[in-house]
Amino acid sequence: MSTAEPALIVDAVSHRFGDRPALDDCSFAVPAGSVTALVGRNGAGKTTVLRAAAGLLRPDRGTVTVLGGPFDDRTRPRIGYCSSLYPQLTVAETLRLGARLNPGWDMQRALDLAADLPPEARVGTLAPGVRARLALAMALGKRPDLLLLDEPLAALDPVARAEAVSVLMGEAAARGTTVVLSTHAVADLAGVCDHVVVLDHGHVRAAVEVDAALAGHRLVNGATGDFAALDGAEVVEVRRDETGFTALVRIGEAVPAGTLAWHHPSLEELVLGYLRGRS
Structure with a gap:
């Protein structure tokens, strides 16, 4: 740097x-x-x-x-x-x-x-x-x-x-x-x-x-009942539908374990998460 x-x-x-x-x-x-x-x-x-x-x-x-x-x-x-x-x-x-x-x-x-x-x-x-x-x-x-x-x-x-x-x-x-x-x-x-x-x-x-932010965030998908698995996580934004949710989450050095699906966000998804969310 x-x-x-x-x-x-x-x-x-x-x-x-x-x-x-x-x-x-x-x-x-x-x-x-x-x-x-x-x-x-x-x-x-x-x-x-x-x-x-x-x-x-x-x-x-x-x-x-x-x-x-x-x-x-x-x-x-x-x-x-x-x-x-x-x-x-x-x-x-x-x-x-x-x-x-x-x-x-x-x-x-x-x-x-x-x-x-x-x-x-x-x-x-x-x-x-x-x-x-x-x-x-x-x-x-x-x-x-x-x-x-x-x-x-x-x-x-x-x-x-x-x-x-x-x-x-x-x-x-x-x-x-x-x-x-x-x-x-x-x-x-x-x-x-x-x-x-x-x-x-x-x-x-x-x-x-940009590179550090993309590495330090994940998109998380899960069923509605699994949202409690994010307790304590730094959630930037959450979107819900009839069956589940998608959240943009700040992570540490490792992705938390569990049954949720974790994905790398695109830059567009990262920016839109911050624009839609309220920190």
Whole structure:
């Protein structure tokens, strides 16, 4: 495990929009060089976390530390954020704007990522998936140390999604870039991230390293009358039907003995268990 300082630390952060709480005493850390997913339903607080990390929002309470310090003139050039594009500009003008605004801009990298986009087309006329690809090119053209992406895969078709995932994984591997992306589509996570933060109604339900979490949980199936066998176990979530139950359970070093059926969960099953359960 890396001993490097976390790239992002969210410490006891709370924030409200009027009467609506967006984040409630949230704390977690994102390891440097990781690809970390913020997962949750719409309105869970994912975008609020990303905006706070990008310096676009000051939380009501708590602190957000990026790349070893607060968001300021030192850290700003090292952070990439997929923000809104100017619809009146063309693709080529958008890329040139990136060069003017960012001292470390890598125009060749941005051009490579936008190679098949129509340079004279205005951003406002592009299909949503094409705009998403341009936004990713703008974020990566900055060559950031910390890349923040809000639902980067949602508007992409399956082929473009696979290409975007390949780009993100390559960026993390080649440059050690820390990637933090939000999504409510759990299926997007497989093979993409090595850490997951599960947000639900502004609360952190889990913040885990994927491989360790999958090894440390089991899905348990059994008849209704056998549920008592889980007494004392750390049950994350239980679903019942007419004949039995399925539970997501935290385990220790060994799976408990007994007549229940124990299975390794998928990442999707793990995340959905925390989203449906209440810890």
